Amino acid sequence: MDEAPVDDEPSIIFEIPPEIDERQIREALGRTGSGDFERMNEVTGTDALGWYFPFHCQMAQHGIYLSAKGILELAAHCFNRKYSEDQTEDLRRKLQYAAHAILRHEAFHFAAECMAANWELATGAACYIRARTQLRGSAGYIEQEEALANAYMLRGFRWVSSVTEGARATQSLKLYVKGQPSGYNRGPDYVPAHRYELGCKELAFDYHRQMVVQWFAPRGTFDSALLYPNANRIDWRRCPILLLDEGGLLTELGIVTRFIGTVAGIAESSSFAKQLARLGSGYSDK
Numbered sequence: 001m002d003e004a005p006v007d008d009e010p011s012i013i014f015e016i017p018p019e020i021d022e023r024q025i026r027e028a029l030g031r032t033g034s035g036d037f038e039r040m041n042e043v044t045g046t047d048a049l050g051w052y053f054p055f056h057c058q059m060a061q062h063g064i065y066l067s068a069k070g071i072l073e074l075a076a077h078c079f080n081r082k083y084s085e086d087q088t089e090d091l092r093r094k095l096q097y098a099a100h101a102i103l104r105h106e107a108f109h110f111a112a113e114c115m116a117a118n119w120e121l122a123t124g125a126a127c128y129i130r131a132r133t134q135l136r137g138s139a140g141y142i143e144q145e146e147a148l149a150n151a152y153m154l155r156g157f158r159w160v161s162s163v164t165e166g167a168r169a170t171q172s173l174k175l176y177v178k179g180q181p182s183g184y185n186r187g188p189d190y191v192p193a194h195r196y197e198l199g200c201k202e203l204a205f206d207y208h209r210q211m212v213v214q215w216f217a218p219r220g221t222f223d224s225a226l227l228y229p230n231a232n233r234i235d236w237r238r239c240p241i242l243l244l245d246e247g248g249l250l251t252e253l254g255i256v257t258r259f260i261g262t263v264a265g266i267a268e269s270s271s272f273a274k275q276l277a278r279l280g281s282g283y284s285d286k
């Protein structure tokens with residue numbers, strides 16, 4: 001496995017026919033009989049747009065499932081500001097932001113399962129399945145985990161080349177998250193780095209408390225953040241990602257998606273090195 005650090009940029013590219021606009025996307029969504037987007041958001045949260053199936057359960061393919069319909073819904077209803085004067089480019093960015101957001105939310109669930117698996121490896125006792133049942137609230141999900149998954153999603157727009165545009169996209173997502181059910185709507189509270197790290201540690205101990213074990217890791221002296229492979233930059237390359245085009249919406253609209261794998265064989269040219277050197281020591285690691 002390639003040990004290079006995972007790129008924080010989105011891994012899905014959308015190729016959009018120039019004649020497609022947002023109105024046609026809304027019409028196509030309407031034909032699928034999809035209900036009120038806001039109502040769906042209030043009831044189900046981000047997981048209405050994609051979901052994560054754990055590797056602890058072997059009845060189906062584990063991984064991150066991205067719903068094409070969910071991506072189109074989020075692009076049309078959440079990222080409803082203009083990001084480019086060019087219609088196709090504007091739409092392409094919105095779809096990319098939507099896919100990136102959903103992918104990050106679901107990737108956090110993958111990181112949480114890895115954390116639970118590490119408890120299991122460290123103690124020899126089962127953790128994940130029992131904890132998922134015990135920690136679930138009356139709504140049927142773990143509120144703290146959903147809050148952190150949304151926080152990880154919101155923290156993920158630093159790759160956008162324009163700071164203003166990244167901030168606007170994040171602002172739209174924050175508004176969308178605030179309309180979500182209990183737990184999900186606390187995502188913005190965990191966006192600051194120290195709150196996010198503390199929240200991840202608390203979640204790890206929440207899982208640990210549900211284990212049937214003789215020995216419990218001492219709170220306060222054991223750094224439970226170590227159980228996550230890397231909660232700040234989740235390596236989605238280690239988790240299968242499946243894009244589902246329910247109802248053939250992407251096909252109908254002529255939108256083609258491509259996953260970017262590993263970009264290999266990049267070498268620094270001598271002319272680039274010279275230009276970099278001219279920028280001064282602040283831009284070079286030498």
Ligand SMILES: [Zn+2]
Pocket residue numbers: 046047105106109146149
């Ligand atoms: Zn979730």
